Amino acid sequence: MIGHGFMGAAHSQAWRVAPRFFDLPADVRMQVLVGRNLDSARAAADTWGWDEASDDWRAVIARDDIDVVDIVTPGDTHAEIALAALRAGKHVMCEKPLANTVAEAAEMTAVAEEAERNGVRSMVGFTYRRVPAATFARQLVADGRLGEIRQIRAEYLQDWLTDPEAPLTWRLQKERAGSGSLGDIGAHAIDMVEFVTGAHLTSVSGLLETLVTERPLLASGVGLSGTASDERGEVTVDDVALFTGRFDSGALGSFEATRFRTGRKNAFRFEISGTRGALSFDMERMNELQFYDATAPELELGFRRILVTEAEHPYAGAWWPTGHMLGYEHGFSHQVVDFVTAIADGTPASPSFAEGLHIQRVLDAVEASSAAGSTWVRIES
Template identity: 45%
Template sequence: MGDIRVGMIGYKFMGKAHTQAYKNTNFYFNPKTPFQLKAICGRNEKNVKSAAHTYGWESYETDWQSVIDRDDIDLIDIGTPSNTHKDIAIKAANAGKHVLTEKPMALNVRDAKEMLKAVTDSGVQHMVSFTYRRVPAISLAKRIISEGRIGKVYHIRANYLQDWLADPQSPFAWRLDKNVAGSGAHGDLNAHIIDLTRYLVGEFDEVVGMSETFVKERPVEEDSTNGKNTNNNVSLRDVTVDDATLFLARLDNGALGSFEATRYATGRKNNEYIEINGSMGSIVFNFERMNELQFFSKEDEHHLQGYRNILVTEPESHEYMNAWWPPGHLIGYEHAFTHQASDLARAITQQQPVYPNFEDGLRCQQVLEAVDNSIKSRTWEKVEKTNF
């Protein structure tokens, strides 16, 4: 086949990250079928036209259906708010386009099932952008666990901490509207550590959770049609999602887990932390030190036991690093997107499955929804298991 011709829906934060990933894949990974940046799409013509010029896209559209309808598009990349994922993905699959979507995959389990059915029935490649799986330190953690080096897993504790809403005067954003985002910190942040838990340890059995919305209203622009006037002429809008969600879990393999996602951890900018304890050892990962993995092994001689800090930058030993720099030269946030794009290109070329796919997205959605159900029922809830 020729180049993989991309149509990207959405052009802001994730659009920028995905664009760079396609370019870096072509440059550093030299795929047999390189990406071709055909069309970028957004509702604001002035802004999307500027993005197309700045990012190097061949053309732009203001209607996502127009992108799907084009004969010169092979892959639809969805980087829009969560409430649009379902319609775009299903229409793309029905048109025979491969689909990459940002997380969370959908607003709810029902929509995720419809999306999975659409891509399965059409036979297209499908992928969910859980990019942290492709951090080389996480790949090493997977290898360590798979080789049995930490033994039977007893515990996983994970948190994802940010502080961008800790100021009560921070303005309203689409991520605070349940109808658009689906949920707050839960779907945005817990989705990542749920996926990493499934990837590293196993499936979820049951969960119990709690959540809180600390600031119930946020200021918006005075001309917003959705705001409401107050005495001091400041327009406010109701926050309809969680600011923080915590939950406990039992996994199918008997391990216990604790999970926390919040946007109110003052001083934490993007602190994603995972610790896994087993009968023979432990591993610790913190995304703010993403090139490092901590590993403890009981098999070390007793007088030498302790957490070792592994710098995961060896080209011959650590996944993906062959494409980058000499040992000790660090990579960053954007590189995981490149690794994702590289794997997707290979899957499309070789017509082989790629992970995490829409089934993984659905399974994550089932955990998210079970936690939501638990918060409502104030009791433990089983995670739905769907046979595919």
């Protein structure tokens, strides 16, 4: 695993736990954790259960005893690491968004598709697809329970930047992160509704806004736990992203991604409305799915709560008895299960780098639309 921190903890938990709850078709060994600072990497490796630590990702990728490379670094390094790993014949899992630019994502996709012809698998880490309620929602749509999809709404709401004195982390710098709320959490909203509905965005009209244009620089430490200095730096990404979209199915969509929605900690929500029914999901109640059956008798109409913890629900049977809830970390374990299975079975992994490239093109189109006064922009197929 290259990189550590928040995502490193989540991915490490997944690699450690998945083989103990699921009957994987291959053995998993957590061999090496790589970080820029060797002391920090060693501490993280000891905490999370990796055998070794290194500060040289190129040397680790070149090793014969490494089969899989898991990339959890900031977006500005995804392309270089993934391309090197794929060309070295390593299977690659890369955190989302796939890259910082469409050009990078296109090159990564081309190399990944060439590598796949030689049996090398690659996957983008849109982990929320693996939340059982979300996967079950996809099944309901595929079974025709919603009929023809007409409207889609998705919003990802957080409040961790409402304090204007919160420090300037790498996620607020375009050269590191690529974009702000749009790419960090908006990408999840786009991927999720496309995954659940099977429809794809073809054009968008968007508006991006930076609400706090400068913040204190970090004097020491990392992330939000670091100490702010008296110096200030420019915020070069969006704080709020709002856009509407048209899907190839004819459905209309509205999207919001913000890190300024006061009181919302991780409210990732979507609602999908069709001719025969509707679905509603909220990540802050992640074990539940709200389902509306428009074909029911008039006196019985209304959204009803489905608790997605039955053994027959996606992934749920490997964990706890019915009604015993799953949490944020479980989606990462499910991601490991699906990736290892694809590698062992020789089947394509999903979401693929090509799917990640499509999301990158949507993000790029939203940015272009906002820059042009919210005009409609078509998304390259």
